[in-house]
Amino acid sequence: SPSPPSLPANCSQFDGNGYRPAKPAISENRHPVYNVPSSKHQDMFTLTNMHIINDPNINGGEPTMAGTTVTVGTVVTTIYADGPEAATALASPALSPDAIETAIQYCANRDCDAAAIYCRGCRLRTEQEGLNTIDEYLAQFSAVRFAGSDLELRGPGAVPAVAPPPTLDALVRSWRGEGIFYLARRVIRRQKKNAAPRPKKMAGNLDAGPTPAMILVRPQLADNIGMVARAMANFGLEDLRLVAPRDGWPNEKALIAASGADFIIEAARASPTLVESIGDLQYVVATTARQRDLTKPVLTPEQAVAEITRRMAGGQRCGVMFGPERTGLESDEIAVADAVVMAPVNPRFASLNLAQAALLFGYEWMKATQHGTLGRVTNFEQPLETGLRLRGSEPATKEELLGFLSQLQSELERLGFFNAGHKRQAVMRNIHSMFSRMDATEQEVRTLRGIVATLSKGKGPARKPTG
Secondary structure, three states: OOOOOOOOOEEEEEOOOEEOOOOOOOOOEOOOOOOEEEEOOHHHHHHHHEEEOOOOOHHHOOOEOOOOOOEHHHHHHHHHHHHHHHHHHOOOOOOOHHHHHHHHHHOOOOOHHHOOOOOEHHHHHHHHHHOHHHHHHHEEEEEEEOOOOOOOOOOOOOOOEEOOOOOHHHHHHEEEEEEOOOOHHHHHHHHHHHOOOOOOOOOOOOOOOOEEEEEEEEEHHHHHHHHHHHHHHOOOOEEEEEEOOOOOOOOOOHHHHHOOHHHHHHOOOOOOOOOHOOOOOOEEEEOOOOOOOEEEEEEEHHHHHHHHHHHHOOOOOOEEEOOOOOOOOOOOHHHHOOEEEEOOOOOOOOOOOHHHHHHHHHHHHHHHHHOOOOOOOOOOOOOOOOOOOOOOEEEHHHOHHHHHHHHHHHHHOOOOOOOOHHHHHHHHHHHHHHHOOOOOOOOHHHHHHHHHHHHHOOOOOOOOOOO
């Protein structure tokens, strides 16, 4: 593709019909993404038009950095994987921080929608081209060859033969493209976190050391990955690993479903194979609801956690495998595990969804490590213990309780409650027993005395006359 024309100093964008004048620059003190001094930072409209060209006839119809053949998608994926220094080196002369920031913001905001021009390899371009199935995708090409095998697919398309991912299995997972705009949003979050770090943990939260890896094998829905991350955060588990996620990774739907467990989603590692995902671990258990014809220890979640805790105390790295939502783990995958984990369930309805299974293990992990608290703990909410919560009021003394009971008895006698005098002692004994069981606090006894006084004498306009 021919290189796009360079822009005159006083112009903003080449739109096919000529240059448009740039808007006046607005000076700011610091660069918003990189948090470095910048004397030439301009408003985003001017920056976008100055640095990015949207022209269907230039560079294969991809949003392109002005004066280069570098696409916005290349800038985003490079800075996401290798950092801003690698992104600046994509062009010669080097891309400026303003130009990189503009590309990130342009992509994160999906400004490409307005021009309907998208980067190759982005899921948005695949959708724009109307490719809804892998069959439609392959039909574009005259042939598709795979470097990892001798397989070759021939199609009716006019596009020359291409070399996609090394295997057909990898192509099935990746042909739709990546959500590059989502990568851009993650870059922005990462830069903001570096510029103004915010503690992830609330007051009194965990510092429990290493935790077992939660390994999701071929998860089908990104939403379920997010819900697993949320369950992990609930119980202090942070190492999330993914094996060949069907919808690709990273995925924005997972972040949404995580409901705040962003740090787990952003740190999650995706691997194409199970071997790569568990390669650094020394003890792995596999969860299943079905009996398998394998000679392996069978553990309950509680027993599995006890064994993992023991091994991790000795310095071993451990993990727990969970299978895909529809079928669970294959027997060949369970074969590489050291033990099988099965939960006590209704035998006629034994299957748990992915997040439920992760939560069940996480709960047992939290119980065993004893690092959790009852509910939330913040700067304003202190840890709770089981049992009666007094909320700052001391338990009533026997003197206070007996004083209330004496007041109650006097009023009952005055109002004729004890019709049969011979039952008076038995009734009062029952009343004493009832109020003694309630473990009343000082405040509760004062409230009860106020109730008895109001019922006997009235209060305010309803106060009964004396005499």
